[in-house]
Amino acid sequence: MKIDPDSNAGLSAQIAKSIRDAIISGALIVDERLPSEAELAEHFDVSRPTIREALKRLAAQSLIRTQRGAFGGAFVRHLSYEDAREQLVTTSTLLLSMNGISFDTACEARFALERACAPMAAQRRGPEQLAIMRAEIERQIEPGLTDEAFCASDVKFHRALVDGAQNPVLSYQLSGSIEAMQPLMNMITFTARSRAEIVEIHTGILDSIEARDAELATKILQQLEDVTKRLAYSVIDAKAVAHSKKALTDAARVSTD
Amino acid sequence: MKIDPDSNAGLSAQIAKSIRDAIISGALIVDERLPSEAELAEHFDVSRPTIREALKRLAAQSLIRTQRGAFGGAFVRHLSYEDAREQLVTTSTLLLSMNGISFDTACEARFALERACAPMAAQRRGPEQLAIMRAEIERQIEPGLTDEAFCASDVKFHRALVDGAQNPVLSYQLSGSIEAMQPLMNMITFTARSRAEIVEIHTGILDSIEARDAELATKILQQLEDVTKRLAYSVIDAKAVAHSKKALTDAARVSTD
DNA sequence: AGACTTTTAAATGTCTGACAAATGAAAATC
DNA sequence: GATTTTCATTTGTCAGACATTTAAAAGTCT
Numbered sequence: 001m002k003i004d005p006d007s008n009a010g011l012s013a014q015i016a017k018s019i020r021d022a023i024i025s026g027a028l029i030v031d032e033r034l035p036s037e038a039e040l041a042e043h044f045d046v047s048r049p050t051i052r053e054a055l056k057r058l059a060a061q062s063l064i065r066t067q068r069g070a071f072g073g074a075f076v077r078h079l080s081y082e083d084a085r086e087q088l089v090t091t092s093t094l095l096l097s098m099n100g101i102s103f104d105t106a107c108e109a110r111f112a113l114e115r116a117c118a119p120m121a122a123q124r125r126g127p128e129q130l131a132i133m134r135a136e137i138e139r140q141i142e143p144g145l146t147d148e149a150f151c152a153s154d155v156k157f158h159r160a161l162v163d164g165a166q167n168p169v170l171s172y173q174l175s176g177s178i179e180a181m182q183p184l185m186n187m188i189t190f191t192a193r194s195r196a197e198i199v200e201i202h203t204g205i206l207d208s209i210e211a212r213d214a215e216l217a218t219k220i221l222q223q224l225e226d227v228t229k230r231l232a233y234s235v236i237d238a239k240a241v242a243h244s245k246k247a248l249t250d251a252a253r254v255s256t257d
Numbered sequence: 258m259k260i261d262p263d264s265n266a267g268l269s270a271q272i273a274k275s276i277r278d279a280i281i282s283g284a285l286i287v288d289e290r291l292p293s294e295a296e297l298a299e300h301f302d303v304s305r306p307t308i309r310e311a312l313k314r315l316a317a318q319s320l321i322r323t324q325r326g327a328f329g330g331a332f333v334r335h336l337s338y339e340d341a342r343e344q345l346v347t348t349s350t351l352l353l354s355m356n357g358i359s360f361d362t363a364c365e366a367r368f369a370l371e372r373a374c375a376p377m378a379a380q381r382r383g384p385e386q387l388a389i390m391r392a393e394i395e396r397q398i399e400p401g402l403t404d405e406a407f408c409a410s411d412v413k414f415h416r417a418l419v420d421g422a423q424n425p426v427l428s429y430q431l432s433g434s435i436e437a438m439q440p441l442m443n444m445i446t447f448t449a450r451s452r453a454e455i456v457e458i459h460t461g462i463l464d465s466i467e468a469r470d471a472e473l474a475t476k477i478l479q480q481l482e483d484v485t486k487r488l489a490y491s492v493i494d495a496k497a498v499a500h501s502k503k504a505l506t507d508a509a510r511v512s513t514d
Numbered sequence: 515a516g517a518c519t520t521t522t523a524a525a526t527g528t529c530t531g532a533c534a535a536a537t538g539a540a541a542a543t544c
Numbered sequence: 545g546a547t548t549t550t551c552a553t554t555t556g557t558c559a560g561a562c563a564t565t566t567a568a569a570a571g572t573c574t
Contacts, residue, residue: 173349
């Protein structure tokens with residue numbers, strides 16, 4: 001195999017790409033063993049550390065797993081929903097935090113997608129999803145609950161709703177939207193009053209899903225989006241006020257120095 | 258920093274996780290320079306190759322970029338939409354191909370999400386998106402077009418539709434659904450008749466989006482889902498027939514041996 | 515003094531060689 | 545025949561070295 005040593009991509013990156021393409025194209029199938037590091041090193045005409053760096057890149061993407069010992073080696077990994085979800089959440093979270101995505105934009109996207117699941121969930125939800133939603137609502141009315149725990153429960157509730165659609169691809173895609181918003185949601189302080197409001201909405205969603213009323217469920221989800229945005233605005237406004245107050249204070253202090 | 262050498266996770270994996278967490282938590286901000294490999298090696302009390310493997314893992318996830326030379330090093334990378342999209346498509350494609358997802362399931366998820374974008378696209382689409390959709394429809398009626406090119410144009414058309422919602426998060430999330438289905442779509446042979454049918458539907462979508470008719474656009478997208486599934490079924494059926502014919506032939510040959 | 519060239523130090527990229535640890539197969543032993 | 549031991553294979557890790565790149569610093573010329 002020819003690897004261009006003059007490319008500025010780096011040898012290990014090129015080798016990783018080469019193997020990755022083979023996996024994606026299906027030339028290497030699940031659980032198939034790759035050649036040993038020594039063989040790969042000879043094949044690509046590079047040293048073993050370089051091969052190892054390439055393999056680590058693939059391992060980071062959950063494309064391969066490695067096993068030590070005789071008859072060990074690198075194997076094409078079966079990409080599970082859990083692995084895929086984890087990567088999606090990581091990437092989505094970073095994307096939101098690094099690109100200055102407004103709460104509004106993220107919230108709009110998330111609820112638009114979630115509303116798309118509602119009709120399917122209303123039609124197909126099983127008793128497990130209803131049970132989870134009910135349990136999480138119970139949890140959300142516990143008095144001593146921290147904001148983080150409230151958010152975590154909120155995520156579980158909505159994941160159960162999405163899972164109700166009984167479409168694993170949908171569950172996977174939505175987890176990126178729902179869980180990636182958790183850091184943003186965690187910035188909100190949930191007052192007793194706003195919690196009660198959310199719990200009431202959640203109860204409405206649960207009831208409508210249980211009653212297989214797709215239209216109502218969609219409508220209540222729209223309400224939840226509005227309430228969530230309103231809550232976020234109040235937090236942002238409070239911060240803006242705090243900032244300008246601080247700015248004023250700072251300015252006053254400087255002027256008296 | 259203490260790294261547990263007895264953990265079966267592997268040193269480089271643990272170190273990668275440690276740095277990754279720091280990036281995700283915001284302790285390391287964009288464009289911040291990480292310590293040099295030598296310093297990291299000393300800090301984590303491991304050798305430089307081990308540090309390098311850890312850094313390659315992070316590079317594979319587009320979390321860092323490296324720069325050679327004096328004052329070079331590893332920098333926290335600004336995760337662009339393009340990078341995130343690329344990773345999402347890779348992961349989604351593998352997820353579909355490795356978990357025996359039926360065309361039905363993938364198709365249902367994709368169109369459910371796409372329909373969620375339609376109302377927003379109808380309301381906010383700009384002239385750019387309309388132009389792209391129009392251009393791709395023109396392309397799709399070219400006579401000599403291969404099936405692959407037809408699929409590729411189809412993807413562009415639908416991406417333009419989603420982009421019309423003017424929500425980058427939505428565009429990002431949907432690209433995973435739309436592009437990851439391309440390998441599945443490529444298995445379909447598009448007859449002149451089915452192409453005409455699809456082009457007609459695409460035209461209907463374009464017109465309804467241009468007319469800001471959200472309801473009509475959603476309805477036509479539902480039609481497209483039905484047509485797409487029907488097309489896929491015919492391909493699957495044809496293959497099933499071919500298989501059973503082959504099985505019969507094989508059986509006949511065996512019995513005469 | 516200012517613009518250009520050269521030097522130099524710092525950092526990543528890569529290689530060689532070595533040893534440790536895990537692991538399953540094969541051989542040896544009871 | 546079942547159990548234990550040995551052994552070869554393969555990944556995990558380390559140490560040290562050299563090559564290459566890069567930008568700052570020093571030097572040089574106009």
